[in-house]
Amino acid sequence: MARTxxxxxxxxxxxxxxxxxxxxxxxxxxxxVVDAALAELHEAGILPHTGYDAARFLAHRKAxxxxxxxxxxxxxxxMQRLLxxxxxxxxxxxxxxxxxxxxxxxxxxxxxGVGPGACYTAKQLIGVEIKPDEAExxxxxxxxxxxxxxxxxxxxxxxxxxxxxxxxxxxLYLDADGTPELGKGIYLTxxxxxxxxxxxxxxxxxxxxxxxxxxxxxxxxxVRDPENMRESVNVIFDGEGLEVSVR
Ligand SMILES: C[S@@+](CC[C@H](N)C(=O)[O-])C[C@H]1O[C@@H](n2cnc3c(N)ncnc32)[C@H](O)[C@@H]1O
Numbered sequence: 001m002a003r004t005x006x007x008x009x010x011x012x013x014x015x016x017x018x019x020x021x022x023x024x025x026x027x028x029x030x031x032x033v034v035d036a037a038l039a040e041l042h043e044a045g046i047l048p049h050t051g052y053d054a055a056r057f058l059a060h061r062k063a064x065x066x067x068x069x070x071x072x073x074x075x076x077x078x079m080q081r082l083l084x085x086x087x088x089x090x091x092x093x094x095x096x097x098x099x100x101x102x103x104x105x106x107x108x109x110x111x112x113g114v115g116p117g118a119c120y121t122a123k124q125l126i127g128v129e130i131k132p133d134e135a136e137x138x139x140x141x142x143x144x145x146x147x148x149x150x151x152x153x154x155x156x157x158x159x160x161x162x163x164x165x166x167x168x169x170x171x172l173y174l175d176a177d178g179t180p181e182l183g184k185g186i187y188l189t190x191x192x193x194x195x196x197x198x199x200x201x202x203x204x205x206x207x208x209x210x211x212x213x214x215x216x217x218x219x220x221x222x223v224r225d226p227e228n229m230r231e232s233v234n235v236i237f238d239g240e241g242l243e244v245s246v247r
Contacts, residue, residue, distance in 0.1 A: 060117025099176025103138030210241030
């Protein structure tokens, strides 16, 4: 059964999109909020446990702040920590992030597998961005943190990449905003292109489950239907939100 995990302050917790490295709240508060979200995901049977290395996460955050060119981002510090923690806990061998813009969303996921925050050995961590110039900047950013190439950004349509991916997809992160007519409604098409490659236990993370809920109504109905996904939790601790679903 689909669940909602909501903090009482999600509407007042705000960051400035152009100043993503500014602290919004005391670190202890951020950790407690994310720990509570992880506990709910564990209780829902989505995560096997809630433990991640908080010091490694801070090393990751520092490297991104120092090395990434980020014109703007809607990834709040809470969301950055949650994405890192989910990846650190589930350790996906293959991860695809769809619609990565400058790469900040992508590295929030991939940072658990590469760079100074790495806590496991991943196989392929792929960020997909349809705009070639944005993909180029994202790839440049990622290379500054991960010289190995395990994490990389490709300029392509995420639907094609997911459809043609030759291996299992263990974690799919959705953030593409599609065409003006479709907007974030494209999430469902991307998920459907990936679904037959997602083994039981694979995760789908959908950003903007709150502020784009209307555009995402078909997607949200799909992942909240137990016929399609085993469980789904809407994590609401900022104005964007994250729908976390497990196969
Ligand atoms: C709004 S941005 C995501 C920004 C992210 N939430 C952040 O805060 O950093 C969405 C990105 O998806 C890209 N996009 C749109 N449709 C896509 C598709 N079909 N495949 C891959 N990328 C796509 C857009 O070019 C855009 O850079």
